[in-house]
Amino acid sequence: MALASALRGNCHIPDQSSTYPMYQAPRGTADILPSDQRYWSFVSQTATAAAHAHGYRRIDTPTFEDTMLFQRTVGEETDIVQKEMYNFEDRGGQEITLRPEGTAAVCRAYLEHGLHNNAQPTRLFYLCPMFRYDRPQAGRFRQFHQFGVEAIGDGDAAVDLEVIQLAMVTMERLGLGGMQLVLNNIGDAEDRAAYIDALHEHFRPHLAHLGPDDRRRFDANPLRLLDSKELAGEAFMSDAPRSVDYLGPSAQAHWEELIGYLAALAIPYTLDHKLVRGLDYYTRTVFEVHPAREGAQSAVCAGGRYDGLIAQLGGDPTPGIGFAAGIERLIMNIQEQGADIPASAPAPIVITYRGPAAKARAVSLATKLRAAELAALVAPARSLKAQMRYASALASPAVLILGDQELERGTVTLRNMTTADQQEVAAEGVHDKLRAMGL
Numbered sequence: 327m328a329l330a331s332a333l334r335g336n337c338h339i340p341d342q343s344s345t346y347p348m349y350q351a352p353r354g355t356a357d358i359l360p361s362d363q364r365y366w367s368f369v370s371q372t373a374t375a376a377a378h379a380h381g382y383r384r385i386d387t388p389t390f391e392d393t394m395l396f397q398r399t400v401g402e403e404t405d406i407v408q409k410e411m412y413n414f415e416d417r418g419g420q421e422i423t424l425r426p427e428g429t430a431a432v433c434r435a436y437l438e439h440g441l442h443n444n445a446q447p448t449r450l451f452y453l454c455p456m457f458r459y460d461r462p463q464a465g466r467f468r469q470f471h472q473f474g475v476e477a478i479g480d481g482d483a484a485v486d487l488e489v490i491q492l493a494m495v496t497m498e499r500l501g502l503g504g505m506q507l508v509l510n511n512i513g514d515a516e517d518r519a520a521y522i523d524a525l526h527e528h529f530r531p532h533l534a535h536l537g538p539d540d541r542r543r544f545d546a547n548p549l550r551l552l553d554s555k556e557l558a559g560e561a562f563m564s565d566a567p568r569s570v571d572y573l574g575p576s577a578q579a580h581w582e583e584l585i586g587y588l589a590a591l592a593i594p595y596t597l598d599h600k601l602v603r604g605l606d607y608y609t610r611t612v613f614e615v616h617p618a619r620e621g622a623q624s625a626v627c628a629g630g631r632y633d634g635l636i637a638q639l640g641g642d643p644t645p646g647i648g649f650a651a652g653i654e655r656l657i658m659n660i661q662e663q664g665a666d667i668p669a670s671a672p673a674p675i676v677i678t679y680r681g682p683a684a685k686a687r688a689v690s691l692a693t694k695l696r697a698a699e700l701a702a703l704v705a706p707a708r709s710l711k712a713q714m715r716y717a718s719a720l721a722s723p724a725v726l727i728l729g730d731q732e733l734e735r736g737t738v739t740l741r742n743m744t745t746a747d748q749q750e751v752a753a754e755g756v757h758d759k760l761r762a763m764g765l
Contacts, residue, residue: 352468353462353468354459354460354462354467354468354469355467355468355469356467356654360670361670362657363670363671364667364668364669364670364671365657365660365661365667366653366657367668368500368660368667368668369473369500369653369656369657369660370453370473370653372496372499372500373451373453373473373496373500373651374451374453375499376492376495376496376499377451377475377492379495380449380488380491380492380495381449382449382450382451382475382477382492383449383450383451384450384451384452384453385432385435385450385451385452386452386454387425387428387431387432387434387435387452387454388425388431389424389425389454389455390422390423390424390425391422391423391425391430391431391434392420392421392422392423393411393413393421393422393423394421395423395430395431395434395639396411396423396426396427396430398638398639399429399430399433399605399606399607399635399638399639400426400427400430400605400606400607401547401605401606401607404550404605404606406426406427406458406605408539409459410426410458410459410460411423411424411426411458411459412424412426412457412458412459424457425454425455425456425457426456426457426458427456427472427605427650428452428454428456428472428474428476428650429474429476429605429607429632429635429646429648429650430607430635430639432450432452432474432476432478432648433476433478433632433635433636433639433646434639436448436450436478436636436641437636437639437640437641441478442478442479442641442642442644446478446479446480447477447478447479447480447485447646448476448477448478448479449475449476449477450475450476450477450478451473451474451475451476452472452473452474452475453471453472453473453474453653454471454472455469455470455471455472456469456470456471456472457469457470458470464658465624465652465654465655465658466654467654470652470653470654471652471653471654472650472651472652472653473496473650473651473653473656474629474648474649474650474651475489475492475648475649476646476647476648477489477646477647477648478636478644478645478646479644479645479646480645481580481631481633481645483580483581483583483584483587483611484583484587485647486580486584486610486611486631486647487584487587487588487591489629489647489648489649490507490588490593490613491593492649493507493613493615493627493629493649493651494507494593494615496627496651497615497626497627500656500660500665501660501663501665501666501667502617502626502656502659502660502663502665503618503663504617504618504619505615505616505617505618505626506594506595506596506615506616506617506618507593507594507595507596507613507614507615508595508596508597508598508601508613508614508615508616508625509595509596509597509598509601509611509612509613510569510570510597510598510599510600510601510602510611510612510613511569511570511573511577511580511581511610511611511612512549512569512602512603512608512609512610512612512630513569513570513572513573513574513577513609513610514574514576514577514609514610514633515609515634516574517572517573517574517577518549518572520572521567521569521572522547522548522549524567524572525548525549525551525552525566525567526544526548528562528565528566528567529544529548529551529562529566530544532560532562535557535560535562536551536557537556539554539556540554540556540557547606549602550602551566552566552600552601552602553600553601553602553603563600566599566600568599569599569602570597570599577610580610580611581610581611584611595613598614601613601614603628603629603630607632607634607635607638608630608631608632609630609631609632609633609634610630610631610633611630611631611647612629612630612631613628613629613630613649614627614628615627615628615651617659619662626651626652626655626656626659627649627650627651627652628649628650628651629647629648629649629650630647630648630649631645631646631647632646632647632648633645633646671701672701672723672765673701673720673721673722673723674701674702674703674720674722675695675700675701675702675703675722675723675724675725675726675760675765676702676703676704676705676713676716676717676720676722676724676725676726677691677692677702677703677704677705677725677726677728678705678710678713678714678717678725678726678727678728679704679705679713679727679728679729680710680728680729680730681729681730683730683733684728684729684730684732684733685704685707687728687733688704688705688726688728689704691726691728691738691753691756692704694757695756695757695760698757700757700760700765703720703722705717710727717743718743721743722743723742723743723744723763723765724740724741724742724743724760724763724765725740725741725743726738726739726740726741726756727739727740727741732750732753735750736752736753736754737750737751737752737753738750738751738752738753738756739751740756740759740760742763
């Protein structure tokens with residue numbers, strides 16, 4: 327399958343033994359072919375049902391936004407803003423960015439449309455494409471898709487639990503086993519000064535080990551060093567200061583309440599003191615969900631609390647928490663775990679014919695079958711033998727044959743393509759016969 331190949335990191339690598347068209351999908355993108363669609367439908371329908379079960383309603387925001395929305399909220403020193411955003415100037419001279427993540431846009435819509443006037447928290451979810459200029463690899467694309475949720479307007483730890491539960495329930499409903507919840511708490515913005523001082527003190531003796539990007543992070547926001555890919559193997563990373571040791575009284579009480587809920591519900595988790603997430607708007611709870619297998623690709627789902635983001639956009643101080651799950655990565659894990667998912671849409675019934683009069687009757691019959699919600703196609707204008715080959719190529723479960731004899735008798739010959747059994751039935755009763763076959 328095209329998607330499966332792309333998820334393994336093999337997309338857009340031409341096979342020199344084959345003839346390829348002049349144009350191919352841009353690097354870091356993938357065509358979602360008909361054979362892949364059942365995975366996408368399954369994930370979309372399952373995620374939507376899980377969101378609805380938790381009281382979340384769908385929201386769709388524009389594919390592009392004002393560039394400043396992301397520069398102001400995501401953080402100037404993040405890799406997303408520094409290296410990965412698709413920015414352009416439109417014909418009116420406005421700086422525009424293709425959406426690299428969903429939370430900032432949802433919060434913008436929350437303010438713009440007065441959703442704070444509704445019952446709080448406002449629970450929203452989305453399913454949409456995102457865009458980041460990143461190095462393509464297994465499960466990572468430049469155009470990718472996310473299922474995300476946001477609960478805005480309530481800072482209670484019970485809402486943190488709800489969002490985490492929704493993430494884990496979604497994984498379970500998708501048939502994904504062994505998914506691991508990873509947690510940390512990075513405190514409030516006002517609690518962070520002492521922690522940042524401790525990080526500066528810890529990393530200063532190791533500045534010689536820092537590359538240009540990490541030196542900039544050291545000056546601008548040393549929390550970013552904790553998720554630096556370049557420093558991941560350095561010994562001094564293991565004893566870096568822990569954010570949970572610098573929580574203020576309010577953040578500490580919130581953290582203990584959440585941990586208590588998880589313990590009471592026997593929800594397993596792992597504490598990772600280097601988990602800070604890649605966006606600057608996060609506060610307090612941050613979490614990820616990882617596959618259990620060794621050497622797993624990075625998190626399939628990640629999120630956290632962002633209690634200062636609405637205020638950054640000009641609104642009143644308003645708490646919020648959410649997560650986003652990468653649909654491509656979810657599908658990759660579904661395929662690798664062999665999760666049981668619904669089959670593709672059934673192949674159509676093919677109506678074959680001999681002669682112009684039979685063709686006209688075939689067109690009429692196909693229309694009636696479709697009205698009865700049965701997939702039906704009229705075979706191409708070829709020999710009957712070629713029409714049957716066409717039906718076989720489509721894996722059609724049944725073929726209806728119309729010829730002079732059938733026209734004269736008001737019948738149709740029904741061939742079961744699985745058993746090769748064939749019977750002549752009244753044209754008016756063919757619908758019931760097809761339903762009896764389970765179609």
